[in-house]
Amino acid sequence: MPEELKRRPDERYGDDRGRIYRIVRNASKARPEAPTPPPSATTSLAQQTTAQLVAALTHHNLWHRETAARLLLERSDAEAIPALQRLVDHPFAPAAMRALWLLHHHQAVDVAILQRGLQHPQADVRSQAILVWDASGDALKSERAAVRKRCGDSDPQVRMTALLSLAPIQASEATDIAQAANFPTDAWLARAITIATGPHPAAVLQRIVASAQRPAQPGLLSDLAALGAAQTDPQQRLACLQAFLALPDEQQRRKLPLTQFCNVLQRRGSSWMELNSKLLPAQQTALQETFATAQQQLQNDSAELSTRLAMLELVKHTPTAADILKSLVTEDQPQQLRVAAIGALARFPAPKTWETLAQSFVRETPTIRRATVNAMLANRNRTIMLLDAIEAGTIKPGELDRSQSNRLLQHSDKTIRGRANQLFASSIPGDRQQALATYQPALKLKADPRAGQTVFRKNCATCHRVGEIGVNVAPDISDSRTRQPLQILTDILQPNRAIDNNYLSYSAITTDGRVLTGILVTETATSITLKQAENKVETLLRDEIETLKSNGVSLMPEGLEKNISPQQMADLVSFIKNWRYLDGKTPLSQPLPEK
Known part of the structure; x- marks a missing residue:
């Protein structure tokens, strides 16, 4: 403070x-409300009989219900069991739920009571019945199949409760778990299905892919693909890959899970190429066609940017990825796509490409500069290249933001740290x-x-x-x-000691000889916008610009x-x-x- x-x-x-x-x-x-009882003289609940307390569980007032349930729990009177068993069928959900848990306290939930709870018309009661089953341990273990059926319940909360209570499943239960994928699935339900799937993603994927009732949503398939790639058993990985290769590829339904599958394999030091030889010829063909269409969509300048970005995530795993990414980084492409390509290219050495990016740094926009420096800092050899560029004056220390400067000044490598401190100290x-x-x-x-x-x-x-007072041109200093x-x-x-890259001064020379200096605030595929002192704004079409470069200093004068x-x-x-x-x-x- x-x-x-x-x-x-x-x-x-x-x-x-x-x-x-x-x-x-x-x-x-x-929800259905409890019937309002007729007016009566105020009576202390503590003085009421067990039967009266059970009846109070249906009271319209929450305090009465909670207090009655507490007193019944404290008394632990077995005489309450018959009345509680009848209350399980009550249409008022809070009464039926409390009855289930009080019966659980008395260890009086048998198969018949559980079935009535699981088939109750109110979804809240069905969810609580599942939780009571889960808390009962071996006593109701035989009713696991009845709980599995709730994975296909019409209510999403009941489906989620069933999935989480069953987790992790056995391979033989994959069909029941796949039922949940037949309904519209949000992120939470998709996560619940993944948790329930446990060590059997291939079995669940196979059931979902084979189901013709409703196409599974790509997000769920991607989660299961990631889970499959995380398995240590090569056969599990192979079975998962085969499962989503069987998917039709309309609306990217095959590409998106394949992308996630490849990403997780890469993080674990593996690759889809290790599985390729074990695929059937038809599956190998499907896989190569998927990569080929992804590459075509990525290189199609008229395709939606969101599609191109998604395809880049898949194409970066192909053998020819480095050359494709280099062309995207150095060509005139949408800024967001170039940033993604720079991030993906960080996996590859490509020293000449990084030298080119360092040399063109002065002409790049703040977003591209930030992505370039971050990628160079991710690798020791490229970090040395960055320091070389700073020493040569190609990149100025002030053009790095604070976090990037700190990464250099606090680098774990003593040589890099010492050189960075020397370069930054001499820059003031x-x-x-x-x-x-x-x-x-x-x-x-x-x-x-x-x-x-x-x-x-x-x-x-x-x-x-x-x-x-004033105008918003330079960084916000009011906070x-x-x-x-x-x-x-x-x-x-x-x-100029530490400049936010978003507030570097840029100079544009137009084809008619004008020189405009300001902060680059907007960039599109066809134009840029410079903001100058006194909040003056100049928008220039790209074909009007002869040269655009950063001055490497703040717009604020020394x-x-x-x-x-x-x-x-x-x-x-x-x-x-x-x-x-x-x-x-x-x-x-x-x-x-x-x-």
Whole structure:
């Protein structure tokens, strides 16, 4: 918590107020309510008989039901069992559910009671009956088949409860588990099916693929494919691969699970190529056709971008992936596709490609720069190439964001760490270090944030916005609650020390000779948009641009202190730090100076 907000008096506001009792979503279905009992004299529940307490389980008031259930549990009176058994069929779900659990407490849930609970018209009761079966252990083990049937229940909550209670299944139960895939499946149900599947993904996949009732959703197939690839038994992996190769490939139903299968195999140090020789000839053909169509869709410039991105994830596992990815990285392709290709290419050495990316760094957009540096940092040899580029001046230290700089400065390799620290230290001009040393004592002066507001309006408001003053061109400096004054002063005097890649200055030279400088805020396949000081915006079509390159510096100029005295600097830092408290509405540990 910021220092100025500690010990403020409103920290304990609300201690004397109530708390939220219950939240119900608007889409909740109305459940049958308990019959309202006739008015009667107030009677302590503790004084009522066991039979009366059982009857109170159907009370319309929640407190009565909860208290009656607690008293029955505490009494543990076996005389309640017959009445509780009859209550299992009650149409009011809360009464039937409490009856089931109280019978479980008495160890009085037999096969007949369980069956009545599993077939109750209310889904909540069916779900609780499954949980009672699960909690009963060996006593009702023979009724596992009855619970398996609930995997095909019409209610999704019942299906999920059954799946999770059965987990992990035996291979012989795969058909029952596959029933759940015949219904619309959200992410939670798909995860429940995967959990229930356990060590038998091939058996479940085979049943789902063979089912003609309803095509399984690609997300579920992908989850099961990932589970299959994670198996240590090569035969399980092979059977999973064969299962989804049997799928028709319309709407990417085969490609998506195959992608997930290949991704998991790769993370485990394996590859689909190790299984290829064990496939039947027809299956090998289907697999090669799947990869071939994926490559065609990836290289089709008129295809949907989402489709191309999905196909890249599959194509990167093919033997020719490196060459395809190189062409996508270096060609004029959509930015999102290039970023994905750079990430995928990080698996391959390709030194010439990384040299090309480093050399073209000055012309790239912030998103491509960030992806390039991250990929280079992922490999020791490429990290050395990155340091070479920084030393050569191709890439400037300030063009790396803070996290990337820290990865270099704190690298586990002593040689890389030492070289990075040397390069970054020498990148700060001497006059900037001197400026910081000169103005640092100003932080000890008594500051007036209201006077600092005037300084901000005159010197900073053309690019920065704080409260209602200025425009949003440069980075947001208004959220300064956790920042220390020295950090703020350093950013003012050394604007190029650490630059957010999204706020680097770019210069565009147009075909008619104009030179425009600003921050690159939008990029599409056909145009770019530069934002300049005073919130001026210039949109240029790509065919109007002769040259576009980064200047490697912040849009904020160095030397701002030449127009600001030490006292004014102290006031400015105080305003940036405390602007939100100037209206006097927020209690502070130490009040600000009076107007």
